Amino acid sequence: MAMAKRDEGKKVNSDINVTPMVDIMLVLLIIFMVITPMVNNKVSVDLPKVPEAIVLENANKEDAINVAVTRDGKTFVGGDQVNLDQVGDRVSAILAKKTDASADKTIYMRADMRANYGKVMDAIDALRAAGVSQLDLMTDNSAQ
Template sequence: MGMASRNLEGAVNSNINVTPMVDVMLVLLIIFMVITPMLNNKVNVELPKANAAVIMEDANKEDSVVVAVTRDGKVFLGGDQVTVDDMGAKISAKLENKTEKHVYLRGDARANYGKVMDAVDGIRSAGVSQLGLLTEKTEDQ
């Protein structure tokens, strides 16, 4: 009786195993899906709550001009800290090539009201036609 044997030295496996690559791609996709919404809000601000909040989708666009006032009174234009005196010129420079001059203000709920009003005055000095005050909608129970 003879024993059957296979010649394994000459056999080449030409199949590509894509399962590990797919696993890595899915993990990267999930990471990017979780992190992307956090990138829009460069400054952490606790927004005040409002009953009649209107959804402003343009505030989430990448090229939108967003001013944030933090709890300790610091003013940020995008992710860069600015003074109220310099803010008008910097906003004018950002809005120079835009047809619609919209600016969005994210004021912390615990911020000093005077600091928020100073930021509004600085925004208005740039010749802004529309100022949107961003809030969170209260949950009806």
Template sequence: MAIAVRNEGSKVNSNINVTPMVDVMLVLLIIFMVITPMLQNKVQVDMAKVDNPTAMPDADKEDAIVVAITRDGGVFLGQDKVAVSELGSRVRDKLADKPGKTIFVRADARAQFRAVEDAIDAVRTAGVEEVGLLTQKRESGNAAGGE
């Protein structure tokens, strides 16, 4: 009786199966795509649209101090809601080690002018020399039609 001897070692597959790695990478990509918009440290406001905005690249920096005024008159310093009466002291505390810094104001286009004026006055009484008002560039399609 003959015994058949198989050589199991010759059937080893040396190809790398990359399908699980691709699956994991796609899941990570989707997670990052969903989470990235949530990481913005900005209060959602619909800023005024203008034809010729002034570029203010310092407003996008991580250490920029931004005051946001919402449509309902709420005032935010960064992500924190503050009363207008406290705004000046909070800005003064943030500027203790950075004199001469510009404060940026992001106001909603439909916010009452009085709320924006009060916020700017509070910032100016804190000793801020420069206040930048942030706007958005108007789309070219909207410039031709009248509102």
């Protein structure tokens, strides 16, 4: 009487199937690619269109100071709505926190193309009164 041997242990497949993980990672990548531009510009404004706009890469950085004036005359510093008389105080407080000498102290103004010109000028005057020396006005490229 002979004993029968079973060779089932040799048939076990121990490879990891990474296809579902790759699928999930690609979906997450697409979601983050769609959401990231919306997070950067917290206040939605229609920028004036010019034929030869210069790309300002520093305006999209995390620590960039953005001031926005909307079509209806509301003023925002970052994503927070402020009164026009508070713009200078808020920006000077943010600039005071930037103690690094190499830190970018440029203020980026995003004004809606249909905003009241007087409101935009009042915001610029408030920034100049707060001691802002470098102010960049954001525009959009009309060639796009």
